[in-house]
Amino acid sequence: MGHPTKESILYDEEGSEDDEMGDMNEELSESESDSDEEGDVKLLEPSKKAIYNRDGLDEKLQDISWPENAGWIHRLSIDITQEQEVDVNDDLKREASFYTQALEGTRQAFEKLQSMGLPFLRPPDYYAEMVKTDSHMEKVKRRLLTEQKEMEEADERRKAREAKKMSKEIQAQKTKERAKQKKDEIESVKKWRKQRQQSGFAGDVNDGELELPFEDSKAFERSSKRRPGVAPGDRSGGKARQFSGKGKKGMDKKRKGAEFKNSKFGFGGRKGMRKQNTADTTDDVRAFHKGGMAGNNKRKR
Amino acid sequence: MVKKRKHSETKAVEPTNKDDDSSVQERPKRTLLGWKDKTEVKETESSPAVFRNKEKVLVTCSRRINYRYRHLMLNVVSLLPHCKKDSKVESKSSKGATLNELVELKSCSSCLFFECRKHKDLYLWMVKSPSGPSVKFIVNAVHTMEELKLTGNHLRGSRPLLSFSSNFDNDAHWKLVKEMITQIFGIPKEHRKSKPYHDHVFNFSIVDGHIWFRNYQITVPHNESDKVARGGLEKMTLIEVGPRFCLNPIKIFGGSFGGPTLYENPLYVSPNQIRALEKRQKAGKYAKKVKAKKRRKMHELSNPLEPNEFADMWKE
Numbered sequence: 001m002g003h004p005t006k007e008s009i010l011y012d013e014e015g016s017e018d019d020e021m022g023d024m025n026e027e028l029s030e031s032e033s034d035s036d037e038e039g040d041v042k043l044l045e046p047s048k049k050a051i052y053n054r055d056g057l058d059e060k061l062q063d064i065s066w067p068e069n070a071g072w073i074h075r076l077s078i079d080i081t082q083e084q085e086v087d088v089n090d091d092l093k094r095e096a097s098f099y100t101q102a103l104e105g106t107r108q109a110f111e112k113l114q115s116m117g118l119p120f121l122r123p124p125d126y127y128a129e130m131v132k133t134d135s136h137m138e139k140v141k142r143r144l145l146t147e148q149k150e151m152e153e154a155d156e157r158r159k160a161r162e163a164k165k166m167s168k169e170i171q172a173q174k175t176k177e178r179a180k181q182k183k184d185e186i187e188s189v190k191k192w193r194k195q196r197q198q199s200g201f202a203g204d205v206n207d208g209e210l211e212l213p214f215e216d217s218k219a220f221e222r223s224s225k226r227r228p229g230v231a232p233g234d235r236s237g238g239k240a241r242q243f244s245g246k247g248k249k250g251m252d253k254k255r256k257g258a259e260f261k262n263s264k265f266g267f268g269g270r271k272g273m274r275k276q277n278t279a280d281t282t283d284d285v286r287a288f289h290k291g292g293m294a295g296n297n298k299r300k301r
Numbered sequence: 302m303v304k305k306r307k308h309s310e311t312k313a314v315e316p317t318n319k320d321d322d323s324s325v326q327e328r329p330k331r332t333l334l335g336w337k338d339k340t341e342v343k344e345t346e347s348s349p350a351v352f353r354n355k356e357k358v359l360v361t362c363s364r365r366i367n368y369r370y371r372h373l374m375l376n377v378v379s380l381l382p383h384c385k386k387d388s389k390v391e392s393k394s395s396k397g398a399t400l401n402e403l404v405e406l407k408s409c410s411s412c413l414f415f416e417c418r419k420h421k422d423l424y425l426w427m428v429k430s431p432s433g434p435s436v437k438f439i440v441n442a443v444h445t446m447e448e449l450k451l452t453g454n455h456l457r458g459s460r461p462l463l464s465f466s467s468n469f470d471n472d473a474h475w476k477l478v479k480e481m482i483t484q485i486f487g488i489p490k491e492h493r494k495s496k497p498y499h500d501h502v503f504n505f506s507i508v509d510g511h512i513w514f515r516n517y518q519i520t521v522p523h524n525e526s527d528k529v530a531r532g533g534l535e536k537m538t539l540i541e542v543g544p545r546f547c548l549n550p551i552k553i554f555g556g557s558f559g560g561p562t563l564y565e566n567p568l569y570v571s572p573n574q575i576r577a578l579e580k581r582q583k584a585g586k587y588a589k590k591v592k593a594k595k596r597r598k599m600h601e602l603s604n605p606l607e608p609n610e611f612a613d614m615w616k617e
Contacts, residue, residue, distance in 0.1 A: 046567030105464025
């Protein structure tokens with residue numbers, strides 16, 4: 001990308017023999033000229049003075065490189081061709097290209113290692129010190145978990161929001177419907193009245209009063225729904241029975257409080273009905289053999 | 302190695318016997334695999350001494366280093382079991398000499414020197430010790446291993462695979478850098494602190510004239526230690542372990558920590574210059590404003606407004 005052909009800029013070799021270690025201040029004048037570059041780390045065009053000693057580099061490479069007979073197993077290096085140029089500033093694409101390169105390299109290397117027949121994969125029972133400590137990995141795990149939780153929570157919130165919106169809509173529809181129904185009923189009553197007027201109050205039985213459904217006095221009756229297992233006269237709502245059923249051991253401490261006392265003793269009222277059996281109490285055989293068994297146990301001891 | 306030496310010893314003894322009874326047919330030596338031919342033994346004998354990698358890397362940093370860069374250095378130390386960490390070195394102009402001495406003292410063959418300047422800029426010296434070369438990089442985009450986003454983990458001291466992008470072979474200086482990286486970042490085979498399995502890969506890739514470093518953990522389904530499960534190569538995934546950094550080569554010198562310059566990055570601008578430039582631009586903004594104000598004033602003075610003819614129309 002940023003590397004133009006070096007062949008065009010072959011520099012003289014004895015350019016700077018000086019033993020310089022530090023700054024390259026001679027480029028200062030260069031950077032001043034292209035001041036519109038703004039924060040980019042690179043010069044727009046390569047400086048002409050830069051040294052490039054190709055022979056020296058090659059010589060050094062010869063010097064340091066390992067002998068020919070050093071096998072691949074020593075260097076473990078793999079070259080992978082990059083298919084296309086990557087845009088550096090696109091983080092995702094760049095990382096993806098690195099990932100694919102590494103993956104491809106590992107595949108090739110593993111094939112080579114496999115063909116050598118040496119053990120190279122870590123067996124599952126091989127435990128040794130890792131690069132990152134367990135406590136650090138714990139942190140990593142916790143972070144992943146919280147991230148996941150957050151995501152789920154956000155999802156839930158979103159769903160709730162949507163549901164709320166939906167319910168509002170439904171509610172609006174319902175009220176509309178109700179209003180419509182009311183209107184219809186009023187209309188029907190009017191119609192009926194008109195009809196009666198036209199027919200000259202023909203079927204008049206109740207002094208011109210309308211026979212409304214609530215007049216048959218059924219609506220005002222107490223609901224006959226009864227809780228199962230509660231005696232008809234029991235005002236505690238079955239609480240007393242419930243407590244007396246299992247209040248044998250250990251529960252005595254828990255049955256304190258005014259509520260329980262009220263349920264058991266109440267404030268007057270009819271007690272007689274409480275002693276009546278109901279269908280449920282007859283079916284209940286929880287306490288049937290209890291006394292006998294307890295006696296047995298005691299005898300055994 | 303040991304086995305081979307044994308063979309040669311027995312061979313050396315043999316000829317004396319042979320002189321005595323040359324008429325008796327020589328019996329080939331017996332090995333575990335069967336009768337061994339003499340010619341084959343000769344062949345193994347003639348091969349040169351087996352290469353042994355004895356690389357040792359000194360890792361150190363300059364004084365007044367940033368904590369982030371120090372952590373990066375410690376991560377590198379944890380990745381390279383064949384390295385020796387040393388105390389900080391004063392980053393002066395004479396640091397080359399001291400570092401050379403230090404490397405020799407520690408009997409290392411190469412050095413990674415993290416030099417931090419102004420608490421901001423990290424330079425990395427990658428040096429082959431006795432006779433060079435040395436490469437000076439500027440390090441950008443540093444992410445340490447401590448970051449929780451990098452979720453991988455691998456054995457400490459297992460030998461990494463090194464994956465290079467092919468554009469390392471395009472140019473002489475990249476070739477040199479590649480060779481140095483393989484020697485410094487590759488852990489020597491059978492190093493006593495290394496572990497025998499391969500479970501991570503170093504990825505070096507040149508993008509935009511910079512070397513990008515990544516370290517991935519390899520997860521592959523397998524049952525035996527010498528064979529990947531069927532179709533395992535397809536199912537292989539990598540998890541990043543870290544650290545991440547990006548190296549921009551500045552210069553390559555012939556010697557260790559000095560010597561003749563062999564390469565100079567023609568595109569490099571030092572961060573000092575960039576900062577200076579930014580400052581100058583900011584300063585320029587104010588100067589421009591002042592100038593514009595003055596010019597406006599001059600303009601107004603030179604062209605005064607004509608008196609409005611309707612100015613006192615409603616005054617009466």
